[in-house]
Amino acid sequence: MFPSKHSSCTTILVGKNATYDGSTIIARNEDAGEAVHPKKFVVLHHEDQPRHYQSKLSKFSLDLPDNPVRYTSVPDVAVDEGVWGEAGININNIAMSATETITTNSRVLGADPFVKNGFGEEDLLTITLPYIKSAREGVKRVGQLLKKYGTYEPNGIIFSDVNEIWYMETAGGHHWVAQRIPDDAYVIAPNQTGIQEVKFDDPDNFMFPKDLLKFVQQNHLNLTENFNFRKIFGSDTQSDHHYNTPRAWYGQRYLSPSAVKDKTPMSNDLSFINYADHKITIEDIKYILSSHYQDTPYDPFTPGANSQTSPYRPIGFNRNQELSLLQIRPYVQANHAAIQWLAFAENPFNTLTPFYTNVLDTPDCYRDTTKILDSHNAYWANRLISLIVADHYQELIADVETYQQATLAYGHQRIAKVDKAVENKQDSALMQALSQANERTADRIMKDTEELLTKLVIKASENSRGAFTNGHSHY
Structure with a gap:
């Protein structure tokens, strides 16, 4: 009903036995309909949460419970179209990412039309995350809201806890x-x-509304003998073949190449559940969510390629706004087990910064994003970097990769150091210590980011159009 400006996301989910350290990890790019759509990183306290919620894009409204808990969020800077909180972790160590805009087909919409004044991506984090104590509870709450109010769009919604x-x-x-x-x-x-x-x-592995099977049978929606949700409710269009499936193909090609050796970017039978050839790391997830079909004929940054005529939509591209990788770790105390790794702007050229989420506030360079460009702000600094490197890729990508490796290494070092420093702290003392640790981490990453931006501006300026060298240092 309301075309989403955030309808181009890519999600990766990794179970605890498939990750490098036993954590559960959920990650998603938030992609807007335009290249510049500023985001910020905030903490919402009990008193910040509304008791009556009103959507901006529809007439959906909801009286919320009186017991919200503190949580992180990555909302839009502009508020004219709503919150769009997107990704966060609450103090119960429950992570939520919402939403992965998905597809459905006309026969389904004929039987169960979208609800014009229902809820959508704009609303979901705000009306769900502060009220849940497990991933399973998150599903149940959204299921109850769907039954009562309905939605105006199809979405994939992700919940995780430590298990x-x-x-x-x-x-x-x-x-x-x-x-x-x-x-x-x-x-x-x-x-x-x-x-x-x-x-x-x-029921240990699937949840659904009570009337689902009856609904499908009554409306003649199942064209096969099995109950395949994708085939019954999904789509298989030309747009899917060029815009959607190539991204799944590339990620699976990276993590489990033997499983997709006979597949192509347009294969419409790629598996939903997959098994990697090795334990999956933070770096693996960042690589995939930054990817633009490297080492294939479809890379728009290949010399001579035209990104406007590339046959397949990349994962990492100009409309990336933020990437939240939500990690719940089982091997430290619960009060500092949750980390929100965050990156702003175009993923091929940014880095992930790890933030503890049991905190009082977020660093100002990530929190106080303005509508006006400010190179001392994380969103805008990274947006400038992506603009420069995209137009000088071959000259500058080595500098970016050096920066990414150094900052990711620093992020891992910070986690190990902070874990040790706070292991005996509790309650307000712990939250204060984690808040201060996040500030120091952000300061260091921003320093490195500003240094990279300076270097890129200098190098790109030397080779900009209209440049002229006459052999003299000054003229």
Whole structure:
């Protein structure tokens, strides 16, 4: 009903036995409909949460419970179209990412139309994350809201805690399925309905509304013998083949190449649940969510290539606004186990910064993003870097990769150091210490980012159009 300006995201989910350290990890690029769409990173306290919620894009409104908990969020700077909180972790160490805009088909929409005044991506984090104590509870809350109010768009919604990851997909105005991601598996979701075979007798791994099977039968939606949610509710269009499936193909090609050796970017039968050839790291996830089909004929940065005529939509591209990688770790105390790794602007050229989420506030260079360009702000500094490097890729990418490796190494060092420093702290003393640690981490990353920006401006200026060298240092 309301075309989303954030409808181009890519999601990666990694079960705890598939990650390098036993964490659950959920990550998603938030991509806007335009290249510049400023974001900020904030903490919402109990008193910041509204008790009555009103959507901006629809007439949806909701009286919220009186018991919200503190949580992080990455909302829009502009508020004219709503909050768009997108990704965060609450004090119960429950992570939520919302949403991965997906697809459905006309037969489903004929049977269960979208609800014009329902809720959508704009609303979901705000009306859900402050009120849940487990990933499973997150699915149940959204399911109840769908039944009562409905939605005006199809979305994939992700929840995780220290043990489980749940991926929930809506279809039509009121229907949905959620699947628990196996502990040893990963998922790449690229704007398509993904869940495949649904097991109605397996409540440990699947959730769905009570009327789902009856709804499908009454409306003659299932064209096969099995109950394949993707085939019943999803789409298989030319747009999918060029815009969506190539992203899943590239990610699976990177993590489990043998499984997709006979597949192509346009294959419409890629698996939803996948198993990697090795333990998956933070760096692996960042690489995939930054990727533009490197080492294939489809890379728009290949010399001579025209990015405007590339046949497939990259994962890392100019409309990336923020990447939140939400990690819940099992091997430290729960009060500092949750980390939100955050990157702003175009992913091929930015870095991830790790922030503890049990904090009082976020660093101002990530929190106080303005509508007007400010190179001392994380969003704008990274937006400038992406603009420069995209036009001078071959000359400058080595500098960017050096910066990315150094800052990611620093991020891992900071986590190890801070974990040790706060292991005996509790309550307000802990939150204060973690807040201060985040400030120091952000200061260092911003310093490195500003140094990179300076270097790139100098190098790009030497080779800009209209340059002229006459052999003299001054003239």
